[in-house]
Amino acid sequence: MIGPQPVLPPLPGHGGTEDPVLQVRDLVKHFPVMSRGVVRRRVGDVHAVCGVSFDLYANETLGLVGESGSGKTTVSRTLLNLETATSGSVHYRGRPLTDLSRRQMRPLRRELQIVFQDPYASLDPRISVHEIVAEPLRIHGRYGPGAPDEVRELLRLVGLNPEHGNRFAHEFSGGQRQRIGIARALALRPRVVVLDEPVSALDVSIQAGVLNLLMDLQSELGLSFLFVAHDLSVMRHVAHRVAVMYLGRLVEIAPARRLFARPAHPYTQALVSAIPLPDPRKERARKRITVQGDVPSPVRPPSGCRFRTRCPTFAGRLTDSERTACVEQVPDLVDRGGGHPVACHYAENVQLL
Amino acid sequence: MTDTGNRKGIDRVVGKGEESGAVLEVDDLSVEFPTEDGTVRAVRGVGYRLERGEALGIVGESGSGKSVTALAVMGLLPGSARVRGSVRFEGTELLGMSDARLSDIRGSGIAMVFQDPMTSLNPVYTVGYQIAETLLRHKPGLGRRPARARAVDLLGTVGIPSPERRVDSYPHELSGGMRQRVVIAIAIANDPDVIIADEPTTALDVTVQAQILQALEAARAETGAALVLITHDLGVVAGHTDRVAVMYAGRIVETGSVEDIFYTPRMPYTLGLLGSLPRLDREEERLTPITGSPPSLLNLPPGCPFAPRCPMRREPCDSTEPALRAAGSAAHRSACHFADELVGTAAGEVFGTVGADTEALARFADLEDDAR
Numbered sequence: 001m002i003g004p005q006p007v008l009p010p011l012p013g014h015g016g017t018e019d020p021v022l023q024v025r026d027l028v029k030h031f032p033v034m035s036r037g038v039v040r041r042r043v044g045d046v047h048a049v050c051g052v053s054f055d056l057y058a059n060e061t062l063g064l065v066g067e068s069g070s071g072k073t074t075v076s077r078t079l080l081n082l083e084t085a086t087s088g089s090v091h092y093r094g095r096p097l098t099d100l101s102r103r104q105m106r107p108l109r110r111e112l113q114i115v116f117q118d119p120y121a122s123l124d125p126r127i128s129v130h131e132i133v134a135e136p137l138r139i140h141g142r143y144g145p146g147a148p149d150e151v152r153e154l155l156r157l158v159g160l161n162p163e164h165g166n167r168f169a170h171e172f173s174g175g176q177r178q179r180i181g182i183a184r185a186l187a188l189r190p191r192v193v194v195l196d197e198p199v200s201a202l203d204v205s206i207q208a209g210v211l212n213l214l215m216d217l218q219s220e221l222g223l224s225f226l227f228v229a230h231d232l233s234v235m236r237h238v239a240h241r242v243a244v245m246y247l248g249r250l251v252e253i254a255p256a257r258r259l260f261a262r263p264a265h266p267y268t269q270a271l272v273s274a275i276p277l278p279d280p281r282k283e284r285a286r287k288r289i290t291v292q293g294d295v296p297s298p299v300r301p302p303s304g305c306r307f308r309t310r311c312p313t314f315a316g317r318l319t320d321s322e323r324t325a326c327v328e329q330v331p332d333l334v335d336r337g338g339g340h341p342v343a344c345h346y347a348e349n350v351q352l353l
Numbered sequence: 354m355t356d357t358g359n360r361k362g363i364d365r366v367v368g369k370g371e372e373s374g375a376v377l378e379v380d381d382l383s384v385e386f387p388t389e390d391g392t393v394r395a396v397r398g399v400g401y402r403l404e405r406g407e408a409l410g411i412v413g414e415s416g417s418g419k420s421v422t423a424l425a426v427m428g429l430l431p432g433s434a435r436v437r438g439s440v441r442f443e444g445t446e447l448l449g450m451s452d453a454r455l456s457d458i459r460g461s462g463i464a465m466v467f468q469d470p471m472t473s474l475n476p477v478y479t480v481g482y483q484i485a486e487t488l489l490r491h492k493p494g495l496g497r498r499p500a501r502a503r504a505v506d507l508l509g510t511v512g513i514p515s516p517e518r519r520v521d522s523y524p525h526e527l528s529g530g531m532r533q534r535v536v537i538a539i540a541i542a543n544d545p546d547v548i549i550a551d552e553p554t555t556a557l558d559v560t561v562q563a564q565i566l567q568a569l570e571a572a573r574a575e576t577g578a579a580l581v582l583i584t585h586d587l588g589v590v591a592g593h594t595d596r597v598a599v600m601y602a603g604r605i606v607e608t609g610s611v612e613d614i615f616y617t618p619r620m621p622y623t624l625g626l627l628g629s630l631p632r633l634d635r636e637e638e639r640l641t642p643i644t645g646s647p648p649s650l651l652n653l654p655p656g657c658p659f660a661p662r663c664p665m666r667r668e669p670c671d672s673t674e675p676a677l678r679a680a681g682s683a684a685h686r687s688a689c690h691f692a693d694e695l696v697g698t699a700a701g702e703v704f705g706t707v708g709a710d711t712e713a714l715a716r717f718a719d720l721e722d723d724a725r
Contacts (some may be wrong), residue, residue: 025714039441045631065562067558067559067561069455078389081376088383101683106400117636124703146675153713153717154717156713157709157710157717158709158712159708159709159710165552169676173646174387175646184716189720202589203414203415203585203705204585204626204629204630204641205626205629205640205643206415206641207629208628208630208631208640208641208643209629209642209644209707209708211631211640212640212642212706212707212708213640213708213709214708215708216708216709216714217709217714220709220714220715220718221717221718228561230558230632231589232559232633233630233631233632233633234631236631236632236633237631237632237640238631254442259635260633270560271559271560272558272633273563274559274562274563274587275559275564275588275633276586276588276592276629277587277588277591277592277632277633277634278587278590278591278615278630278632279615279634280591280592280593280611280612280616281612282634283588283591284592288563290560290567291560291564292514294528294529294530294531294561295515295558327356331679332520353633
């Protein structure tokens with residue numbers, strides 16, 4: 001365990017309580033693009049994450065939402081040091097993580113765990129479920145005489161039959177496998193758990209059970225969850241605060257209720273209005289904000305605001321002189337009078353639901 | 354363009370039967386796959402009627418048989434599959450028809466949009482060539498140049514920007530959303546009467562999904578085609594269909610108007626599905642998951658296939674599989690012995706809200722406190 005350390009000042013306006021556990025500042029991650037041929041030279045960079053800052057507080061679920069290619073998974077992997085950050089910093093309870101070696105990182109891994117998206121690929125098919133859940137205990141030298149009971153208790157905790165510990169992962173359904181992954185992540189009693197699309201591979205009726213489980217664990221154990229997902233309905237259900245990513249940048253962050261009631265960034269608005277509601281009358285009566293085209297390449301992202309190439313406000317409502325700001329200046333993530341930080345020069349809260 | 358006014362100029366291979374009003378009728382369709390472990394009964398007695406211009410949603414989770422049903426209708430199942438029942442397109446029986454005759458109906462009568470646009474397009478031909486190929490298959494006299502012009506038109510209809518340039522692109526040069534639009538353009542190229550779309554937006558991001566659904570609506574507006582929309586996403590069904598059929602374990606377990614299904618479900622499975630859905634549009638209490646998992650279609654026990662997961666399960670459920678019967682109105686039918694008990698019932702009254710094991714959680718939390 002590490003002792004208390006001085007923490008960075010929290011980011012203004014981001015909401016949240018008083019005790020930041022994980023602090024991410026100006027995180028940047030670029031992946032090199034290599035040329036083809038015998039001599040492979042670096043010809044460019046994939047700008048996966050560009051200057052992302054947020055705080056994760058004790059006992060909260062922070063949702064990180066975005067479409068494919070938005071960089072949300074890279075953020076989650078970089079902040080656990082599974083990828084080396086290009087620049088920027090991550091502090092866990094005041095202690096910088098970004099410069100730590102693998103060896104220095106290892107004791108901290110007890111407190112920072114991850115649950116992966118694909119429950120079919122993230123569990124070793126050759127060892128029993130008992131061994132899968134016990135593995136973190138062994139690695140950290142905590143597999144004592146009481147460990148078999150501890151593993152059984154973990155399986156019971158996540159809603160699995162503890163007598164099934166000698167079975168193998170392939171004998172379980174997708175939902176049960178994801179529960180095994182959660183039991184493994186909890187084995188070392190972490191404080192922070194990164195959940196990378198934990199339910200997106202599951203059918204809805206199964207997904208609901210896993211979501212209920214995660215919400216119980218978070219609230220009863222006082223865990224901090226970074227919940228990465230593309231599904232806004234799931235996000236609204238589980239997250240206390242939500243951060244929206246687009247092409248490597250955070251575009252809006254707010255308490256969940258507020259974000260969905262009055263989104264201010266045109267991208268968030270487009271996302272909210274693109275989600276089909278399972279209610280035929282409401283769905284037919286809805287006003288839609290649609291965006292054009294697809295996400296641009298992160299190798300050559302647009303200058304200024306990265307969303308401008310698809311932005312309905314940029315295309316429809318702005319004059320040419322107003323547009324220069326979008327083209328030339330990267331909008332900062334600050335409160336623009338709407339009550340929460342938003343990275344848009346012309347942000348305006350809109351009620352969509 | 355030469356003959357847009359007469360795009361149906363080809364001779365219909367199929368008979369009349371249009372007086373019935375239904376463009377597609379499926380009756381008692383069953384599909385079995387023999388495997389080494391036994392026979393998988395993937396579809397068990399599915400029937401539906403699709404009126405001209407109507408949109409029918411088929412929802413169900415993975416393995417419910419919704420895609421296999423569609424493939425059986427199109428005659429695209431592998432030779433090993435045993436298909437029984439009846440599929441009539443404008444009164445003509447399709448099951449047992451030769452592949453050559455079926456090919457005349459595929460595309461011009463019934464067209465299909467598959468889930469994965471990368472595998473349904475040929476990577477070595479331009480998209481324009483592939484659309485023209487479809488056009489020329491059903492209208493050999495059209496000629497290359499008009500076919501190409503029509504391809505550009507079609508790409509425009511489905512919302513591809515600068516279609517005259519994109520017509521010469523190869524599939525890998527297009528994004529997933531663009532490719533799916535091309536697939537839709539191919540589907541409507543010969544002005545079909547029915548479009549079967551099998552999870553058309555599942556692989557796509559939400560903002561692109563919204564665009565594709567718009568393209569599909571535009572395509573239907575242009576051709577007046579009826580739509581069978583197969584999806585696991587209840588939200589997509591709510592906004593784009595008139596009627597809904599819910600499938601479970603190879604059967605339709607509830608069918609009715611979209612309002613019937615969403616506001617007054619009469620089958621516990623449908624109720625459970627709606628209760629497990631997190632909602633963007635309201636503050637909800639806890640979700641009500643359906644415990645357990647769907648049965649194996651290999652050795653299906655007698656009785657209602659949903660019974661092992663159903664909180665309302667009683668004695669008859671284990672012995673007799675309920676038939677699809679009228680519940681509420683004639684058009685609203687449900688396969689549940691106790692459908693009447695579901696009148697005015699919320700998901701939370703039937704299903705539990707299980708999450709973590711409370712006792713284990715309390716013990717775990719205590720240990721947690723000791724450790725700190």
